[in-house]
């Protein structure tokens with residue numbers, strides 16, 4: 214089944230391109246063509262009305278959406294509901310994210326994601342396990358009763374997902390470089406977060422396979438004159454990726470602009486760290502027994518601790534343009550191409566190019582989402 218997307222402004226590797234037709238064939242992009250190309254003849258077409266067509270957004274940190282929290286019921290139907298809520302905002306690939314919980318719940322979450330992958334549930338790319346191997350002093354909203362050290366006895370559990378990607382957020386000081394190397398060898402994408410690791414601990418973790426940093430600046434030891442620490446290592450290292458929350462609250466935009474001056478832009482990923490409030494009319498939700506209130510788009514517990522976000526990915530892209538002075542192409546790549554590279558999926562996701570999966574988002578002039586495609590199937 215072929216579809217021709219016509220009259221759009223397509224974000225390609227060389228910037229925005231107008232006046233060509235994007236030919237989809239089944240779940241893949243077949244070609245970018247001149248509209249008069251004979252391969253377009255007789256193919257059903259969709260008029261994009263001059264709007265922007267971007268690679269679909271990829272969000273590697275999604276705790277919930279549509280009123281559903283993954284931790285509450287780590288089952289395939291929860292994943293489906295969360296994915297549907299975020300798709301409205303342009304997310305066509307995501308990792309359901311489990312915050313610190315007990316080992317049984319981690320196992321059930323992995324099995325639920327495996328079932329979602331086995332049934333080709335739209336948008337599911339794997340799982341993000343955030344904790345419980347986190348530093349108590351930087352736990353944020355994570356429940357301290359779950360926090361623990363990571364030793365070799367847990368490797369088989371954490372490496373259980375057979376297909377898709379597993380991201381594991383841990384504090385490097387809660388395990389050893391050797392365990393990080395074993396996780397990396399087992400296919401886990403290890404990301405440092407909720408951590409007080411010093412510079413030496415962090416660079417040792419990088420040398421043993423650490424791949425990224427979870428919500429850079431938040432829940433991390435601060436950059437200090439005589440102690441560059443985890444943030445200094447994240448900014449100084451050229452190879453690792455940094456997830457950033459661009460909601461205007463979690464991190465001052467100046468700090469994010471400083472980060473962008475330190476490191477290649479293709480090592481930054483917009484993440485939402487979204488809670489059930491995204492795509493839901495409810496202004497409160499329960500997180501592991503605690504009431505979280507959403508006021509002015511900010512989620513906090515009764516102590517005022519930030520508890521994830523009410524951010525959706527299209528708002529993150531708009532914020533990156535408005536607050537970080539990025540152009541739309543640069544912001545969009547931080548929401549698609551670069552997270553795809555982080556996940557090791559850059560050969561098939563995150564770009565509008567022949568052979569890539571047809572995961573796409575259509576934005577209007579105000580950068581609001583008009584349509585999405587996942588594997589060639591358009592949203593209703």
Ligand SMILES: [Zn+2]
Pocket residue numbers: 343353406407428432
């Ligand atoms: Zn976190």
